[in-house]
Amino acid sequence: MARTREFDDNAVLDAATDRFWRQGYAATSVRDLGEAMGLVPASLYNAFGSKHALFALCLDRYLDRNMRERIERLEAKQPPRVAIETFLNEIVARSLADPRGCLLVNSALEVxxxxxxIGAVIAARLAELEAFFHRCVIAGQRDGSITAAPSARDLARLLLTTVMGLRVLSRARPEPALLRGAARQALTLLDPPACTN
Structure with missing residues (x-):
């Protein structure tokens, strides 16, 4: 008969995620994790298998909560151009509010x-984000809110690059004017050409 876990999965995974996020994967030991999670190493290994497996679980959970949920919310409730603007504005706000940066970007650079x-997980999630931008751009090109000049694929890739750049830049220069200005400039590239009569 399997033993019932004597801890709250959400609480211990939140604690592990925070420790990986603050210290990075390599600098976080199993002892650090056990201390943060309130588990002895044997319990940690029994529950999650290994530090690597725990990290993969924490990263996937973080991405579901922070990227996938945001994409679903914006696509369901906002017109395509507004969804893109809101996504970038939320990235800037999060970047300015949280000195830990983005766990996805931190992991892409370190791990x-x-x-x-882990590289395959990150690549797949970046492809999801690019696909979100691609869908929004196509819909915006159809409704006239986004320029039809560059290809939808190229604009989606530009937006993906903008998000990653904002997240990296915010770690070294978390300056509101800098980040907001960069996001604003990227958005101007979506503008349809002005009508001249």
């Missing part, structure tokens, strides 16, 4: 180059 499994 992905040396870990094919």
């Amino acid at each position: 992905a180059p040396h870990d094919a499994e």
